[in-house]
Amino acid sequence: MQLLPPRVTKVLSRASVGISSTLNAVARSPRLQMLVLCCGVTLLATSLVADHRRVEAELDALGDQVEIFVVTNEIDAGDALDHTNVMQTFVPRRFRVASAVDDVAGLVATHSLVPGDVITTSNTSDGDETIIPDGWRGLTIDAGPLAERLAPGAIVDVMANGTFLVEGARVIDVVRDSRSVLIAVPQDRVVAVADAASVGLAVLAIAN
Secondary structure: OOOOOHHHHHHHHHHHHHHHHHHHHHHHOHHHHHHHHHHHHHHHHHHHHHHHHHHHHHHHHHOOEEEEEEEOOOEOOOOEOOOOOEEEEEEEHHHOOOOEOOOOOOOEEOEOEOOOOEOEOOOEEOHHHHOOOOOEEEEEEEOHHHHHHEOOOOEEEEEEOOEEEEEEEEEEEEEOOOOEEEEEEEHHHHHHHHHHHHOOOOEEEEOO
8 A cells, every 4th residue: 555755644634633623613613603604605695696697697598488388287188278287387489389379268178188288279279160161161080099189179180191181170070989070171172081081091180
């Protein structure tokens, strides 16, 4: 085992004696104890202030904060949105989803949602969205297991053989027992969707 040089050993010994003397002095003096405590509190406060300013600077660099609504508890298709399953939070404007809603009053989920999902116009609807729009036509499609996740007002895409027939079709009604879904599609796409549905090729995909 290699020993430290005598000079180093002497310096360490003196330092140890000095530290021990200082600790003993603090232990015997309430005034010194209070001074040490004040210094510790001051250092902690300085550190917290610096951290707070750093966080503020980072948030400022991200730009203005805007509100969004996010899911807090699991929501089934057709459930109403309120303070029991949704909360308001704020994010930098650049991170806000373009389709995020400004208010959840009167909205219902158009398909199943899980905690953390952002409430958007694509996953919610109100009563007016279950009416077939002018110039559109209603068609019934077998949605299979997906029917359990849909509710009137949901926005879906219609596909066949890997090709989009309609993007942004609207669910008007869901008959879960038969897994059939009444959807509204633009009039100029009715024939294509009907032909695909008649031979079992039409499938629905939830639009984001």
